[in-house]
Amino acid sequence: MSKTKCPKCGSISIRQGATKCPSCRAWVSSPRLAGSRVQLGALGLVLLTAGLGGFGMLAGGAAVLASQGRLGGPRAPVSAPPPALLAASSALPPAPSVSAASSALASAAPAADTPPSSSEAPAAFAVATTIRLDAPPVDVAFADDEAMAFVLCEDGTLRAHALDSGAEKARARLPGKGTALRRLPAGRLAVLGVSTGLPLVTTAPWLSGAAPSAYLKRVDVKGALDVAASGDPPVLVVASAQGGRVVRLVGTDLAPDGEILFPAPIRGFAPLPSSGGDQLLVLLDGRTPTEPGSVVLLDPVTKPFGGARSAWSSLLEPRASAAPRAASSERALLFDRATAKVVGFSVGAEPRLAPAGPQPIAAFPWPGERAVVIGAAGEGTLVSLDHREVLATVALGGVPSSAALSPEGRTILVALGGGPRGKGATTVVLGGEPLRIVSTLQTGEGSQVVSVAPGGRLALVAATSARAVTVLRRP
Template structure:
């Protein structure tokens, strides 16, 4: 075999076809891959095919995971939509279990939430005046025309004050100590929590100087814990703790014309606007602390009352916050105090369950298909309902007692009184993009109840320990 001389070291050691000198290890010619032929044996072909097939399987699996939202993040199990309200059914359908709902397939994909762009903070509230009372306030509300506000006091009286001056204009003695106020259509007020019946006050007659028999009516519903009015003409529905009953009141005289009995405690009622007609949600606890509660959907105007209803079950302790009509839609926002979840709920659509932050006490819809949840630990949690995740948290600077959403749906007022017997003396306003505290106001020791006027520019905060009502205004 002939050998050639290495061009670098000069030794005669390079065999024909070689590309590197065995003596100095220098390259005789550059290695080339393009154009070269690669030969495989039978085993090599098998291994090559298996490798390509495995790579394809991996790529295909990755594509499937990405399409299902499982690549790069967890996707919560889908839930089945709540049943549509039947046209006629006297029996209550059995509630679905939480495990069955979590494993069922979703019928429709939720619409992606699109948070609005960053914007200037809404106009901040400022303290306008402070009105002193001679008894601790329990609850309060603003009249529809915003000329007056009404205060329920611990001494069993209902009082009317002028908003501009704060002067007391009228005082009524109630047939018992109430626990809360609810506004009803036609300028009426319902007083919750009276064990002997439901007092209803006609404010126009009261302020005109009429006798108590003309403006005060006691409806035969004892221990009312919540009242809701919906529809046109409005239908008033009362939930009572005595016997777990829901009673419908009809006509201008609010005469009881139907009732439903439930086997578990009622925690509240909430109106649910719908293009198919107004609906009412009845929120029930479970039979035992570990069993899920129920959300009952019914038509409040149906005859007989409760003849058409449906049940949906997933939350242990379903609750709902009061939302102004201007800020609501055809989806109710519920929250679960036991499991710290928040849920967007509507008839015939997929409920969307998301984390709510610890110890929720209130939850409100927020622009961009989001929700803001107020927690008893002193945080506001911004949640994406579509992505089922927490977006941000805001420290409130105190322990919240109550919260309310403004009519335009972009400001939340939170009284930081520290609960029913707390001594907190501030109220904060949440708003803006990103969500933040836009104002902090001194509203009196024991600030525990907030109420916003219908137009959204006035708000009231009741402070029990200080015995004051603070009027807040914004431009």
């Protein structure tokens, strides 16, 4: 390595690039660093110490950010706040602590499956009157004005009774013994289960005393097990128990306008309301006991009938409960009797499955993305469709035979007429938050069928053993 001569002592011992002579310790180049040290003084030491402390704080903050996985992400541009904001900052209240902010967020965010707030408890039903019959009732329905009850009896008659007095106002002899009633638009009643055809009764001429030919029509669908009306003017879609047949009827004369033949037994319909046009779910059992059933979605008014449809086959025994349109919105609620699951359907979304409790016989939508399932073992089960879990169970105090949901979707009436002898004589009313039995009513031995009026203030319970229909009323 080459060396140079020291300008002070003359010694040739300075290495190239050095700034101090190793012999005389004299500075060879300009002593900038030494000058800085001499000029630092007390104030410089304070500033230097503060700077090192600030660096330590920055390093500590960087370590925290790195431990939280935030370091290295994109940073927002830093801009100086306007003078007005700086001047007003001294008048602002102090920022809340982290714990206070967390508490505020927790109280503001809705919890999962939080029940909707209700200002009052559901109004309780009470027994208003009892209609005595000379034959066991099979099914009941309300007139459009809710002033009369239509009663289908085991002797093959259809009767009309005033709700206030219970007096019989009209009686019609049907062309066979029916198993159920369905209310249709324009004041019509459909009588299901008649093997010779589907009887349709127009109630206005019947109640006015007209001849049977003026109010009774028989449609050529034998053993009808369900019927649905859709559109304006309405078309009727009828399912037959014979051969898996679904028929569409149109016009004032209800002429056949197409049919679909399914290879599996049909269990019924479930309407699926939609703003883009109501759809219809056809519930099918499996062709064999080991084969799963299916749910077929079709448009009841499109042409040709059944030309566009889709199927979903993840249920063994799909069933549906009648629910008021206002309560179901644009959704349909099904349940699988074999696997004890409840299923929520909506247009354009995947079905949602949740546990239903043991032996389900009915299921109804409940506020807050929930459902209430009535089980044959005597329990009402509240389930979450979003989280797919059971939230609560309520003992009903008997074996349920049927249930109905009120139009506002917050009250369920359960007839407890089941059991080995089928002579249960009470009906319970479920409602409230938390879900509970609001009242228990005596409705006669063999309370088998319950129906709630569209207005929500009246209900009917048919008791077969007592040969009576109990009229329930609430404020």
